[in-house]
Amino acid sequence: MGVIKISNLHKIYDESKIPVKAVNGIDLTIKQGEFTAIVGPSGSGKTTFLNMVGGLDVPSKGKIEIDGINIGNLPPRQLIDYRLNNIGFVFQAYNLIPVLTAQENVAFIMQLQGKGKNERNKIARELLETVGIGDKIDRRPGDLSGGQQQRVSVARALASKPKFILADEPTANLDSKSTNELLDLMLKMNKELDTTFIFSTHDQRVMDKARRIITIDDGIITSDVQKN
Amino acid sequence: MIWSIAWRNVWRNKLRSLVIMIAVTIGLSGGIIYYAFAKGLMEQRIEAAISNEISNIQIHNPDYLLNEELKFIIKDPENIIHKINKVEGVKAVSSRIKAMGMASTAETGTGVMLNGIDAANEKQVTKISEQLTDGKYLEEKGRIPIVIGQKLAKKLNTKLRSKIVITAANTEGVITYGAFKVVGIYDTENDMFDELNVFVRKNDLARMLGANTSDVNEIAVTLDTHEQTNHVLTILNDEFSKNISQKEILIRPWNKIVPSLNAMIEMMDFLSYIFMVIILIALAFGIVNTMLMVVMERIKELGMLKAVGMNNKRLFRMIMLETIFLSIIGGLFGLFISYVTIQYYGHYGMSLAAFQEGYNALGFSSIVYLEAETSFYIFTTVLVIITAILASIYPAQKALKLNPATAIRENN
Ligand SMILES: Nc1ncnc2c1ncn2[C@@H]1O[C@H](COP(=O)(O)OP(=O)(O)OP(=O)(O)O)[C@@H](O)[C@H]1O
Ligand SMILES: [Mg+2]
Numbered sequence: 001m002g003v004i005k006i007s008n009l010h011k012i013y014d015e016s017k018i019p020v021k022a023v024n025g026i027d028l029t030i031k032q033g034e035f036t037a038i039v040g041p042s043g044s045g046k047t048t049f050l051n052m053v054g055g056l057d058v059p060s061k062g063k064i065e066i067d068g069i070n071i072g073n074l075p076p077r078q079l080i081d082y083r084l085n086n087i088g089f090v091f092q093a094y095n096l097i098p099v100l101t102a103q104e105n106v107a108f109i110m111q112l113q114g115k116g117k118n119e120r121n122k123i124a125r126e127l128l129e130t131v132g133i134g135d136k137i138d139r140r141p142g143d144l145s146g147g148q149q150q151r152v153s154v155a156r157a158l159a160s161k162p163k164f165i166l167a168d169e170p171t172a173n174l175d176s177k178s179t180n181e182l183l184d185l186m187l188k189m190n191k192e193l194d195t196t197f198i199f200s201t202h203d204q205r206v207m208d209k210a211r212r213i214i215t216i217d218d219g220i221i222t223s224d225v226q227k228n
Numbered sequence: 229m230i231w232s233i234a235w236r237n238v239w240r241n242k243l244r245s246l247v248i249m250i251a252v253t254i255g256l257s258g259g260i261i262y263y264a265f266a267k268g269l270m271e272q273r274i275e276a277a278i279s280n281e282i283s284n285i286q287i288h289n290p291d292y293l294l295n296e297e298l299k300f301i302i303k304d305p306e307n308i309i310h311k312i313n314k315v316e317g318v319k320a321v322s323s324r325i326k327a328m329g330m331a332s333t334a335e336t337g338t339g340v341m342l343n344g345i346d347a348a349n350e351k352q353v354t355k356i357s358e359q360l361t362d363g364k365y366l367e368e369k370g371r372i373p374i375v376i377g378q379k380l381a382k383k384l385n386t387k388l389r390s391k392i393v394i395t396a397a398n399t400e401g402v403i404t405y406g407a408f409k410v411v412g413i414y415d416t417e418n419d420m421f422d423e424l425n426v427f428v429r430k431n432d433l434a435r436m437l438g439a440n441t442s443d444v445n446e447i448a449v450t451l452d453t454h455e456q457t458n459h460v461l462t463i464l465n466d467e468f469s470k471n472i473s474q475k476e477i478l479i480r481p482w483n484k485i486v487p488s489l490n491a492m493i494e495m496m497d498f499l500s501y502i503f504m505v506i507i508l509i510a511l512a513f514g515i516v517n518t519m520l521m522v523v524m525e526r527i528k529e530l531g532m533l534k535a536v537g538m539n540n541k542r543l544f545r546m547i548m549l550e551t552i553f554l555s556i557i558g559g560l561f562g563l564f565i566s567y568v569t570i571q572y573y574g575h576y577g578m579s580l581a582a583f584q585e586g587y588n589a590l591g592f593s594s595i596v597y598l599e600a601e602t603s604f605y606i607f608t609t610v611l612v613i614i615t616a617i618l619a620s621i622y623p624a625q626k627a628l629k630l631n632p633a634t635a636i637r638e639n640n
Contacts, residue, residue, distance in 0.1 A: 047637065051633040054535070056535050056631075056632045056633040056636075057631075057633040077539065077540070080534070080537055080538075080539045080540075081537065081539065083535065083536065083537045084536065084537025084538075084539075085537070089532075089535055089536050091532060091535075091636060093528075094528040094529055094532055094636070095532065097233060097529065097533070098240070098529070099233055099236035099237055099240065100229070100232075100233065100236075104229065104232075107229070108229050108233075109536060109537070111229050112536075112537055112538060112542070113537075156536075160537070
């Protein structure tokens with residue numbers, strides 16, 4: 001359950017005259033329940049890598065198998081449904097639907113999944129309670145701080161009961177206090193629900209919280225450290 | 229929730245949405261009010277034509293229609309009139325002797341249509357008697373009276389109680405004269421009619437032209453309502469099928485008598501619909517433009533929605549709904565404004581005093597009572613929705629083509 005097996009992954013951007021080898025042969029296995037940070041200098045290929053793992057971008061070569069399913073083989077329409085039901089996303093910014101309240105944002109994902117109104121509202125409330133903003137469920141994103149918005153994002157990512165959550169620099173726009181709180185929250189969710197988290201970061205303090213740190217440089221893995 | 233997202237999205241950029249809503253409002257009310265104006269104008273023209281000039285149904289000797297001569301009379305008119313009067317829906321029947329002639333004063337002369345009528349019956353059939361600006365309507369007593377139109381009075385430079393001489397060919401084709409005293413002057417909204425038609429007593433005209441006083445060239449029938457025209461026509465055609473097959477008489481409804489009027493109405497109607505479609509095509513460009521701006525502005529948000537699992541169908545529906553809301557709000561305002569305007573001017577009339585002469589010369593009234601059928605409102609509403617749906621396709625397509633990975637990346 002929840003095993004991501006990546007083999008010989010490549011991504012070459014060749015829209016411009018000089019092709020860019022953003023990901024240049026990555027082999028990696030991530031197991032259920034991991035709390036993994038992807039680190040590396042700017043332009044090293046972190047976002048490109050996460051996008052492919054999340055099924056947002058198509059690899060130029062290699063494959064990504066999630067529980068035995070090669071997501072590169074899924075037709076576009078099925079891939080969207082696959083993302084909806086199996087992958088949670090937390091982005092750096094523009095994460096939430098600005099016209100919906102916190103609760104509606106979380107419930108919306110479940111509506112896309114076809115859950116009933118009462119059920120999704122109940123789960124949304126509970127999740128927002130868990131991420132610590134149970135008293136602000138009727139606020140719209142614009143009326144929440146950056147840290148609070150990211151908590152809503154985590155709640156939304158969890159709402160679809162995904163196999164794993166991908167977060168591309170989730171703390172890049174946050175101050176250090178909010179960064180700490182968000183990481184603690186993610187760690188708590190990881191422990192309580194056994195949800196896999198894979199996130200990229202530049203931030204040393206964020207890396208310190210990770211239990212596995214994968215360093216990428218020029219599109220290849222240069223180190224892979226497991227902590228205990 | 230897609231509905232409520234779409235609805236709330238409309239209000240994200242209030243000014244921009246308002247601009248396009250106002251454009252839709254103005255465009256629609258302009259189109260609808262134009263239609264109601266044209267419709268009112270035409271309906272009034274028909275109403276006037278029927279009540280002043282032609283009545284609902286006319287009966288002639290078919291030969292008279294080919295050649296408007298005194299001698300082509302209707303056989304046994306008493307019996308026909310008697311039978312028509314018994315048909316349900318018939319309000320009144322009038323019989324006329326008609327002849328072309330010259331009306332002259334000491335100064336000048338002009339061609340006229342002589343209508344020899346029975347005043348009591350004619351009053352029931354046409355409303356000329358109610359449109360006198362001066363004098364009275366063919367009183368029974370007094371010396372050979374005549375009622376003429378104001379336009380003719382002006383042309384002949386004559387006035388009430390003056391004498392005019394009528395010249396016409398009698399039944400033998402010999403030119404005869406008669407002196408008439410102007411006892412009434414009428415004024416309808418149709419200058420052409422007023423200039424041409426004069427009314428005299430049937431007996432006076434028959435005597436002058438050597439015809440029988442019981443001769444009839446034309447029978448005019450007025451009904452309780454115009455809607456009954458076709459129904460009564462069928463009954464009459466049935467009743468007199470023998471006379472018709474023997475080519476003794478021909479029965480025609482108003483729209484066959486003046487087919488040009490009918491064609492004009494259909495034309496006006498058609499043009500109004502075309503006009504409405506053109507307005508909406510113009511508005512569609514504005515709507516497309518607004519929605520394209522919306523999509524461009526929300527690239528990241530739309531990318532995020534695709535990333536987290538919103539499929540194309542839902543994305544399309546969301547954008548389409550936003551477009552429909554955007555258009556329909558302006559549409560509803562437009563309908564409301566035009567409804568109120570039409571109700572108001574439908575009741576009090578829209579005065580075009582400044583253009584009175586031009587309108588009257590063409591036979592139209594210068595006070596127009598606006599009117600619009602419910603079906604036109606429905607047509608417009610449906611058209612707005614179709615426009616919105618069509619206008620949403622291109623912007624929505626742009627959104628569908630977004631690659632979520634690149635959309636989210638765009639200069640964070
Ligand atoms: N659409 C694209 N077309 C061409 N080149 C691209 C495209 N997207 C990314 N790249 C290039 O691919 C390389 C990897 O970029 P990527 O965004 O994955 O790096 P990153 O590690 O996420 O960087 P950062 O830490 O700044 O977010 C970079 O050299 C980048 O310029
Ligand atoms: Mg990046």
